[in-house]
Amino acid sequence: MRLVFDILVTLAMIASLTLYFRGVRSTKARVYEPIAFAAGWLTIFAALVGPMDTLSDVLFAVHMTQHELLMIVAAPLIVIGRPMIYGLWGLSPSARANVLAITRAPAVLKTWRAITGPVVVLIVHAIVLWAWHIPFAFEGALHNETIHAVQHLMFFVTAALFWWAIIQGRYGRLGYGVAVFFVFATAMHTSILGALLFFAHGRWYPSYHSMEDQQLAGLIMWIPSGLIFIVAGLALFAAWLGESERRAKASSFTTLLMLLLFCACANEYRGDRIAEARQLTGGEPERGKTAIQRYGCGTCHTIPGVPGAKATVGPPLDQIGVRTYLAGHLINTPANLMKWIRAPQSIDPKSAMPDMFVTERDGRDIAAYLYTLK
């Protein structure tokens, strides 16, 4: 049984590694991303296959280390490596289109958005963590390889979702302040769980025989893990300050002045442009903005005003409203823009921009939004 699991895990991991690095090769990645992914991948490998896994059956402390490696070392490293994007690029174009079609389905998108809300992942991860430490659940995992695999999978997946939501999630760097708070909250409740294990007068899990072992496990969950959380929290915090600096520079003082002196209302300073964009395209810019988020344009493009759209895979879309050409050779007209959005390969078969099966109306809305960017 154990052997079967080991083989399965190994196979799945090799597959994921292959896919990821195919994706990395076929597109442009930041240097640290594949490194982080590889490090995270190795951590999982070390945790799940080999002596650590064997020892974890007899020593609670080792088992705890294994879990912590999965949740607070491997999961954030993998998330930093952006596995979804590169994994997608590792697929063949047709497979990619299929996957995209599925993931762009409204139901899937909605669910995804719902479960990756930062508060939601915070709570879900907490529940998963605490629930699996209930004695009968933990004992079950110790005696049954399938339950054990489910436990590890849930630990890893909810942790990865947690880190994804706060590092790459929809608020991006803007949300790092809140992320610090979430890291703090998670550090707190895991420390409390560790402290409870440490201070308990009896053994929680009959399969582990020694009190010292349980105390050490509690300590590992409490102090070294707490340290990792602190480091992560500080890193996020520093990034938040940096983002604040960037934003302040971007809305540098002259801009601020211009905006406020010459435009009536800060909320609607783009008012005339909005009207113009509506007229040009017949779409609704506000809806376009949400459509842009829904289709995931931001994973390739930098789009002002769209949270999280900071990528550099494709060209930045700022000031697209005043550009002359689209895709290098197409005159920038509303009709062409909409066509390009909806079926890029019909204009440039070699374009890396995927056909995302954008509906007519969404295309209109997206174009409307883009035309407000001047």
Next chain:
Amino acid sequence: MSETAPVGRRFVDVSELPMFAFGPRDPIWWGLWLLLAIESTMFVLLASSYFYLRGNESTWPPPGVHQAPLWLTALTVVALLLSVIPTWWAFRAAIQFRLRPIQIGFLLGTLASAAACVTRAYELATIGYNWNSHAYGSIVWAIYFMHTFHLTSGTVENAVMTVLLFKGPVEKKLMPDIRLSCIYWWFVVVSWIPFWIVIMFDKS
């Protein structure tokens, strides 16, 4: 009437800015989430105390403990969960400034929350141990007290909001507050679920 800029100095004119905003743009939104952070910390500390005390005992809960009937406690949970639906309508409608769904949502939400208060009262009356029986009784009653306090104050808040909504006139700047009331109420609902599970099903 508004301040106007004297000639000769550079000025940023904010006279046309709106007078309210939704979500994190609104200071009260921050106030509410900080309040929830405080409350959550209290709940977490109560839960931690519960598990700390549990760690001292081999039989838990102590012998002779009779909980309120499961169906009754489940009824409270159902009422709480049901109240989420109408308040969700109100939450959605508030940002679109549509008064009617807000009114209906709050009316139904208040009814559901009042129902939860009633079943909670029966629950409390049927608990088969006292706060002075043992440490288990003390901590469980403390949890019950804390949550019932939130439950009643949340219900009162929902009721007051309903009255205000029907009485009118309703200012636009009430809309963010409506959404915040909903969030608070959901907190009351969500915070009970883990406690309910622990109290009803945690046995060794």
Next chain:
Amino acid sequence: MTSSSYQDALHPAGPYANTIVGVWWFYLIVCTIVFVAVWIALFIAIRRARRRVEPDTLAPRAPRAMMLALAATTGLLLAMLVSSIAGARALSPQGKAVTREIQVTGHQWWWDIQYLDERSDHIAQTANELHVPVGERVRIILASSDVIHSFWVPNLHGKRDLIPGQKSIFVIQADKAGLYRAQCAEFCGLQHAKMAFIVIAEPKHDFEQWLATMRASAAQPKTADEQRGQQVFLSTSCGMCHAIKGTSAGSRVGPDLTHVGSRRTLGAAVIPNNRGNLSGWIADAGGVKPGVLMPPNPLDPDDLHALVAYLESLK
């Protein structure tokens, strides 16, 4: 040993206190160096700044200095951490063989001391005076009958709390014969200040002799005065709190008085045990130790003298 150093962490009389003092001197030296270094740096900075009319406009070249300083801080911290952990390891009672087990129970505001033995009639009971053999490890089992107290013999070891409902284990060892004072270190109410005891470290031979005496029942009164004293003891309220082995008094509320005449102090190491102090203590313990649970005993003077004579005879 001077009289003023008999309750003193800096005059260790055993291996455990020695370890702690070693850690202490190491820490003190490192911390002094750090403090002096900080102030030298500050003086240099001030001297430079004082000579200047306007602040530097250049960007500071300080990052390197900062890095160095932080690295030095971290290094010193690690060194201190290592010494601390090594110290804690040496102090661990785990896996150390002991020659004797003594149960110390804290009461508001005195110490009940029992020398445990497999034979229950061999258990010796005393109060506020802990005898230990020199050069032997002794295990102390700590318990409390009311509130939290703390067991602390600075010359021998650090402290350990006595927590109601929980027993904790502590190991001490005295290498130098002598008399050490110990005091409750956790605030425990009105007379926390006067809840002390003395530790007497003596050669093994003397210790065994003392213990044999302690195991015995109380001496029978010999003189008429003493006999009258015993009567007073047994006929008034004394026996409601105190025990004297060999008589009908057997209450455990207050200290055991079987061998009270042999003790050096009264009232939990507050006053020396002599005739005057003992009489005063019996008459009005609260005068010496306000708040003490022992009530005043307005005895007839003759009864008081007889009682004192009897108690003094209980060697």
Next chain:
Amino acid sequence: MIDLELHVQLAETWRKPRGLWGWLTDNHHTTIGMNFIVTSFVFFLLGGIEAILMRTQLARPENHFVTNDFYNQLFTTHGSTMMFLFAVPMIEGLGIYIVPLMLGTRQMSFPRLNQFSYFSYLIGGLLLYAGFFLNFGPDAGWFSYVPLSGPEFAPGKRIDIWAQMITFTEIGSLGGAVSMIATIFKHRAPGMSLNRMPLFVWGELVTSFMIVFAMPAVMVASSMLASDRLIATQFFNKAEGGDVLLWQHLFWFFGHPEVYIIFIPGTTMMSTLVSAFTKRPVFGYVGMVLSLVATAFVGFGVWVHHMFATGLPELGLSFFTASSVLITIPTAFQVFSWIITIFHGKFIVRTPMLYVLGFLFIFVMGGLSGVMLASTPLDWQLHDTFFVVAHLHYVLIGGMLFPLIGALTYWFPKFTGKMMNETLGRWTFAFFFVGFNLTFFPMHNLGLHGMPRRVYTYLPTMGWNNLNMLSTVGAYVLGVGVLLFMANAVISLRSGAIAGDNPWGSFSLEWFTSSPPPPYNFLYLPTTRDRYEIWTMADDQPLVTGFRPDRREVLITKLMDAFPDHKIETPRPTIWPTLLAGATGIGVITAIFTPWGVPLGMLLAGIALTGWFWPKPPHHELLEEQP
């Protein structure tokens, strides 16, 4: 509209009500802030008098100046006062006064919550002192360990007073913290992005967050204690499954962060003073902010080091030592950074700068003795001795009181419009510094020589006589320092030199308005484009205009970059929050005697809340069209 006309209109709109009624109803942040500052200073004096009484008792062995019962009340009240009624409220009060000015706004978020907080705090403090003056003050220490504070060993109402005082003042602290955070996030002047906030603002922000997470622990604990005593719950009764150490865990889960709550603003006052008197930005702004955050983070994980002597599982000790000394690194960063700043700056010797040097002497020493106490072997020997008394005063007086007195001297012109007397100020410092070290340095030795804490007397043969006498003399010298400071304040208030807007040539926005600030704070709200705003302000730095002068409108900006977002109207003076505090107070105080106090308090609070939230007549432009 010309400036004068605008001034007249704004002054009318923001007019502060006067007299007793004004004190009860005004909710402007300068009023509430000053209320906090003055009240907490009064409590500081009371706590100081208690300290002097204790030192007088300990001057000689077997002294009979006070009884042991009164002595126990003294140190309990002293500790509780300094922690709950002085340090935290003073920090909050200073923040409530200064931070909105530093941010360039006219009012805080939630002014009525602030008002409620102040009166809650006041009632809590009065409750404690009512007990103390009637000779039933709490006597189980500021930490109130069970079972000594439990129903069995502390009958009577003393501990109930303590427990309710805690609950009450913590409500006040929490309210203040919430409105502080919202203010810092949303009320900043246009252009003051997060990374341009003055460090003092960061200190208040981090401290407020710590309050949000730490104070609930002590509220939970004190409520458990009160209910154990009042309605016989069994939280801490071993016989019925309770646990005495649960109290210590909950208490120190609050108690350790409390120390950082107190000293984090202290360090940022240091940064403010260092910059102001070296004319140079503090080195390593981002590092400084990260240090504060790191301290706060670590502060929540190390509470167990207060419990080393309780017999924890041995396995954990080295972990706890290691995590405790971690705090040293961010603190060291701050100290080094100040030294580097001085190195590159120009050194202006004014009274506040003396306190900076005093801090560096005392706090560094206190920090180092803290590293010693984090070591388990040393802690076992030093725990609960006078060494700890010395350490905690070095950290808290060094880390908070010295910067505070320096900062009060620095901001005195802003509060009053008058400068503090420099000569008297230097004498004050001399008395403070000499008195402090004379009082507390000998305590290190006393602890090492075996003197435990919280003892009302000691035997003459213990060898502690001289050091104790020295310490008592020092306490009196320190007391003279406090008196001198007060005398200086009174004299300067009457006949000090007129300060002008920015007497120190300092950098942050509170100096951008007159001293004392007008009731509306700024005639036109400022904008900024850098840290150290005033030093870097352009000649034609724009101002903000466009508020209705007939309403109390405040500008709300975006969290990250402080871009103008919307405006809100803040409430005018009102009595309801004060009444709510009174109603809660009646409930809480009645609950000392009967559990029915709880429903009574809720009922009264309900009435007060109804008044508070009673709908105001709406503004027509904001009316939704009715269906």
